[in-house]
Amino acid sequence: MPSQDLTPVPPAPDTAADTAADVAPETWAGVHRGPLRAGEWVRLTDTKGRRHNICLEQGKRFFTNRGSIDHDDLIGRPEGFTVTSSVGGEYLVFRPLLSEFVVSMPRGAAVVYPKDAAQIVAMADIFPGARVVEAGVGSGALTCSLLRAVGPHGRVSSYERREEFAEVARRNVTQFFGGEHPAWQLTVGDLVEALPGGDGTGTVDRAILDMLAPWECVDVVADALTPGGIVCVYVATTTQLGRVVETLRAHGGFTEPQPWETLVRDWHVEGLAIRPGHKMIGHTGFLVTARRMAPGEKAPTKKRRPAPGAYGVDYQGPRPAGLPPAVAEESYDD
Ligand SMILES: C[S@@+](CC[C@H](N)C(=O)[O-])C[C@H]1O[C@@H](n2cnc3c(N)ncnc32)[C@H](O)[C@@H]1O
Numbered sequence: 001m002p003s004q005d006l007t008p009v010p011p012a013p014d015t016a017a018d019t020a021a022d023v024a025p026e027t028w029a030g031v032h033r034g035p036l037r038a039g040e041w042v043r044l045t046d047t048k049g050r051r052h053n054i055c056l057e058q059g060k061r062f063f064t065n066r067g068s069i070d071h072d073d074l075i076g077r078p079e080g081f082t083v084t085s086s087v088g089g090e091y092l093v094f095r096p097l098l099s100e101f102v103v104s105m106p107r108g109a110a111v112v113y114p115k116d117a118a119q120i121v122a123m124a125d126i127f128p129g130a131r132v133v134e135a136g137v138g139s140g141a142l143t144c145s146l147l148r149a150v151g152p153h154g155r156v157s158s159y160e161r162r163e164e165f166a167e168v169a170r171r172n173v174t175q176f177f178g179g180e181h182p183a184w185q186l187t188v189g190d191l192v193e194a195l196p197g198g199d200g201t202g203t204v205d206r207a208i209l210d211m212l213a214p215w216e217c218v219d220v221v222a223d224a225l226t227p228g229g230i231v232c233v234y235v236a237t238t239t240q241l242g243r244v245v246e247t248l249r250a251h252g253g254f255t256e257p258q259p260w261e262t263l264v265r266d267w268h269v270e271g272l273a274i275r276p277g278h279k280m281i282g283h284t285g286f287l288v289t290a291r292r293m294a295p296g297e298k299a300p301t302k303k304r305r306p307a308p309g310a311y312g313v314d315y316q317g318p319r320p321a322g323l324p325p326a327v328a329e330e331s332y333d334d
Pocket residue numbers: 109110111112135136137138139140141142143159160161162165189190191192210211212213217
């Protein structure tokens with residue numbers, strides 16, 4: 001779906017004056033309840049599944065290729081209804097979900113898609129009150145999921161080295177939550193330089209990396225994480241995957257890294273015609289998690305021998321401790 005220039009919605013009246021200490025956690029979920037109000041975004045979906053995001057304004061009219069719809073016909077109604085345009089086109093009206101918002105919001109950089117954000121929240125065990133470090137912020141898509149999971153009493157410290165992307169993220173996150181989320185701290189800077197002075201050593205519960213060269217951040221993240229903390233890395237390519245896994249292994253202060261990916265396939269279900277859908281969300285990226293050991297502790301080394309040639313003379317990356325030296329005859333051709 002094409003992205004649109006969504007300008008920030010002013011804070012909802014029930015959140016503007018609140019602080020983290022006195023708001024109910026659901027206030028910072030980015031969810032509005034009750035009748036649709038002017039200033040809110042709604043999503044109109046036509047009978048072919050085409051979607052339009054509009055910001056409601058009193059007296060305004062929305063034009064489609066199937067006639068027009070007056071915003072005033074939507075304002076004041078509870079979401080979840082069908083509106084008919086001036087020429088009889090039918091549109092379903094709902095407030096956008098987080099998973100819908102992140103794929104249609106303005107982008108500075110590629111976003112983490114909802115299928116991966118869900119995996120990150122679950123498998124990196126992001127919990128209410130958690131202290132999370134995130135880099136890079138990009139467009140702020142993952143940030144929204146992290147903030148939702150930690151709630152107003154947690155902390156998401158986000159680092160982004162490009163000022164212009166940080167600005168896009170700030171607008172997106174503020175728009176989604178309807179104001180400045182009390183748990184969010186956005187720092188413009190490179191994680192490797194900014195993290196050591198930013199978040200206290202050994203106090204971070206979870207570190208999430210989505211960037212080109214996450215292996216460069218392994219040392220600072222290891223210093224920032226609390227024992228038992230989790231590092232979770234999202235990478236797009238197999239070469240990045242190999243390098244970050246080997247760097248985590250070679251560091252020695254993490255458990256064996258766990259790499260995986262998810263593929264999502266929808267299904268067609270109609271009477272006796274039940275079959276996989278024609279489209280699927282295939283490769284988006286790979287995820288890796290590892291847990292931080294206590295200071296001075298090492299995880300047991302893997303008992304299984306590496307595959308022949310895995311660390312042979314052609315392998316140029318970081319070498320985990322305890323490997324026999326590379327020998328010329330070890331190769332994938334053996
Ligand atoms: C793919 S984008 C992140 C997308 C983001 N997770 C989202 O869901 O919208 C990668 C970002 O990492 C930033 N970046 C790369 N290396 C970085 C570093 N060492 N410290 C901070 N930001 C970094 C880039 O500028 C870029 O904006």
